[in-house]
Amino acid sequence: MNRLLKMRSISLVLGLMLFFSLSIANAQEVVQLSLEESIKYALENNVEAKNAQLEVLISKGIIGENRAAGLPQINSTVEMTKNIQPPLLILPAEAGGAIGGGDDGNPGMGGPDDITVIPFAVNYQSTLSVSVEQMIFNGSYFVGLKAAKTLKSLTEFDKEKTETDIIEATKKAYFTVLINNERKELVAANLGRIKELLKETEALHAEGFVEKLDVSRVKVQLNNLQSEFDKVQAAEEISKEILKVQIGMPINMDIVLEQNITDIHSLTEIESLLSNNGYRRVEMDQLNTNLELAKLDLKNNQVQYMPNISAFGTFQRVTGAERFNTVFDSDRWFSSSFAGLRMNIPIFDGLRKSNLVQQNRVKIRQLENQKYYLEENIELERHQANITLRNAITTLAVQEENRELALEVFEMTKIKYQEGVGSNLEVVEADSALKEAETNYFSALYDALIAKVDLEKALGIL
Template sequence: MRIPAIIFFLLFSFFYKVEAQEIVELTLEEALQYTLENNVNVKNAQLETLISKATVKETTASGLPQINGNFDLNYNPAIPVVFLPNEPPFGDPNIPSDVIPARFGVSYQSNLGANLRQMIFDGSFFVGLRAAKTYKQLTDLDLIKTENDAIEAVKKAYFGVLVNLERIRLAEANLARIDTLLSETQALNQAGFAEKIDVSRIQVQRNNTYSQVERARTSLEVSEQILKLQMGLPMEYDVRPNETLAELNPIEELNALLIDEGVERIEVAQLNTNIELIGLDLKNNQAQYMPTIDFIANAQRSGAGNTFDTVFDKQNWFGSSLLGVSMQIPIFDGLLKSARIQKNRIQIQQLENQRNFLRESIKNEVFSAKSTLENDLLILTVQRENLELAREVYDIAKIKYQEGVGSNLEVVDADAALVQAEFNYLSALYDGLIAKVDLEKALGILKNDIIN
């Protein structure tokens, strides 16, 4: 069962104002909950399930009694003439013609009645009812698939925002280090203990770092727009994750995924349902060879009069009724049903081939995703060690420079190496999370972490 989405609560309980921009702080779980209620594709898939429910009702209604009423009032400005032979014993010798014109009818006629038709047997109806229910199952599966796609997109977009936030933090921290080093070097230069080229070298490094900060800020804005679009969050809000990449990347969970066997993918269930639908269409076409039987009933009262004010007189109205059974027997349709049956059988073979290929593709996808995750975990370990070493080298280089036994070139090089190590470690964290999402998708367990 899905956890209820936090809609306005998220918007108005976690936001604060910064330069007239409402910032919404979200955990990944809250972002996913919001997505399942507000993503446009998910909402359309939910509406499609409602359409399928109505389709089931529509199909069921065709097998229930169909009752229709009718009323009509007719006026004959000129009553039709019927010609009779002017012959004995009914002939009229006063009429010179060999025919006698006779008018049968009155000027006004009215009918009031009701008709009932109830299906007794129609093989197509029962097959159609099963098909409608199976179609409902298919739309439910389509909804799950759409939710999975939305979850995958939001997770990756959420991680993208986290990465850019971390890049900004690292770039700003590096800029602060460079600014401090630049100030110290400028002071040494003014005191005659450092050359002008030392100041220029650090100034170049400072300019490059400043550019990194600005690029990271631009990337953050773009990634936030993507996240809001995928979530269905209005663009006037500013979204901020309140988690870190490290918090979302527990090694134990990643290692557990590597031995997880997963479940049957929703795509396989969709294909199975489509095969079932084609099979039902095949049965429907076969049922067309059988007769259809309906019960019919009719009750009617008719009235007439030569003037409008007499047509509704009680004594001018008479009743009639009818009960019967109607049977329609198909005889020959030019082999139309046979062609449809042949087409259904070929379609089933196509879908079975697709299913076999899909299962093999999923096995390959799981293998590739696990291999990628294992490789990313190895790289993550290496990059963590490199980061620790780069920090140690930078600290040593800075101490040596401050004590006058090292050059600022060593500090600049060590700082550049530290920045590179920080970004490499950040990229390794991000790659690990993306690989985790890809593996969850391959295993068919993408929604498990947000379902009770």
């Protein structure tokens, strides 16, 4: 009996621990986000943002790699050789006799009468060498250093451009969730109104004041609204998932937005945007940097007509023996060393460098044309974004007024119906008009928010 109670107690404790651990886990999976927090999270966790940061680190490594070419290059070699069939020196017989070779057991290996064959190496040889080479002058080296630093600047601009795109996409995804939240709440409120209307209509039908047809009309309207609510709810969930993917948040986490439309949709901010002339655009910085790289590439090909100068030196220790056990004896090691200067002078390469220079000049002209085209497009983009936002704000004001009027018409029609001076059909039609006005309003609101983001991007203030 005591054992049974003990087992039950353990099971209860384990159950409580599991419950609280699950509760804590669920609590940890819910994250509240404002717009600024979403942007900050995206810049830290979005895959493209991470890769852009890594590209900057790679460019730093490229600078170090190019700088290393101008530092002393030191190499060491250790070599051990067993001459299985040593190389041979073949001499005339007279020469072999003069140096003591031939068939008498001296170095010569014998052979036909007219030649003497002498081994050119011992059985075992070993070499230890250290070589040093130092660049003294190389025009490409100094151009390469500057190009590597310019490449680092380009990767930083690329990173800035990536972050700008991420901010733009995050804002639009955040606004989409907000719009769907507002639509969901509005459709839920409409559902409540229609349910109340259905209840009243059924009561009037039970008293014999309205026909069965009136009840059916309201039920159709209710079913349509319920279907719309389900669609809006699904759209809200999907937009949340898109936002999580955009900012790099795990799918298994849940998010709750801290802000609403009124916190973001500020007329004062919009007016300041419309009067803003804009700032620098990172796209122009990218193009200018690419143009600078093209000019450095041209300079690199031009300096290759100049000679390269370098200093070198080598120190060697060599040994040899007929038997392996004596190859490392100290008295068998001999030293040699040499040093010098080397100058490579380009003379003729089949006009390769000349053709490369011509390609570089054409590339520079292309980039200059692109720069002019980009400048014109930036001005056009700012102008279009400004006009689009102005039109969106005007349309939004009209749709907001239509929504208020449609709501007023619905309320008045409903009152007339309740007082018996209006028809059920008028109420249903007024409700349909209200839904259409609300749909148009949210569509205009979304367009205005997106146009605002587009103008911020065009002005270079994202």
